Amino acid sequence: MIKTNILNLVAKRPTIAIEKTFSNLYGLELAYTSGEIKNLGYRDYLHYEGFLLRAKKYIRPMKKREANAFYGGYFGNLNKTIVSHGTIDNTGFFSFGQDRDFKAGSLRYGGTLGISFIPAKHFLLEGLTGVGYGDYYHVQNNLKNKLPGGYFDFHLWLSIGYSF
Numbered sequence: 834m835i836k837t838n839i840l841n842l843v844a845k846r847p848t849i850a851i852e853k854t855f856s857n858l859y860g861l862e863l864a865y866t867s868g869e870i871k872n873l874g875y876r877d878y879l880h881y882e883g884f885l886l887r888a889k890k891y892i893r894p895m896k897k898r899e900a901n902a903f904y905g906g907y908f909g910n911l912n913k914t915i916v917s918h919g920t921i922d923n924t925g926f927f928s929f930g931q932d933r934d935f936k937a938g939s940l941r942y943g944g945t946l947g948i949s950f951i952p953a954k955h956f957l958l959e960g961l962t963g964v965g966y967g968d969y970y971h972v973q974n975n976l977k978n979k980l981p982g983g984y985f986d987f988h989l990w991l992s993i994g995y996s997f
Contacts, residue, residue: 834957836994844868844881850992852889857896860889860903878916885909887945887963900950907963908942911986934975941967941986957994963987 838848850864867882889905914936943965950958965986974980 834994834996836957836959836992838864838866838990838992840989840991841866841868844870846882848990850994854891854895857894858891860887860891860905862887862889864909878914880914881911883909883911883939883941885941889945889947891949895949895951897951897954900948902948903946903961905945906943907945907965909940911939911941911967913937913939932976932978933980935972935980937969937972937980939967939969939984941965943986947990951996955996957992957996959990959992959994961990961992963990 834852834854836850836852838850841848844867846867846869848864848866850862852860852862854860862885864885864887865883866885868880870879871877885907886909887905887907889903891901891903893901895901915933917933943963945961945963947959947961952958963986966983967986968983969980972980
């Protein structure tokens with residue numbers, strides 16, 4: 834299967850994933866994602882790109898015209914550039930957000946849940962979510978503030994694609 838996450842269009846960059854299934858019960862997926870978002874809430878700029886390896890276990894053998902749930906785990910890398918200037922409501926009582934300006938690589942890992950559906954001969958629809966943790970490394974901090982050692986990793990995919 835080859836597919837793309839259409840939700841990544843918000844970030845104006847492509848996402849591509851290739852999945853190989855085994856015994857119609859297991860899948861191994863390699864995905865490339867990248868994106869750039871400017872002026873999003875308290876973030877002035879976010880750029881990211883990386884690879885993700887996702888292992889899947891389907892609940893039952895995959896068949897055309899049947900929705901099939903799956904679960905699994907993922908591991909990957911993500912290179913990020915984050916710039917945010919100023920906090921929101923800097924009174925100290927309701928303050929949140931902080932000044933950040935850094936580039937870093939990260940390793941991320943976690944679990945995933947989703948549903949695949951092949952409604953026609955080769956057309957594919959898939960929705961999934963993943964939750965995990967990411968550890969930063971090689972941080973280039975452009976400010977003097979302390980950066981977190983990691984982050985909560987969350988992804989949401991709504992993919993369309995082609996099933997061979």
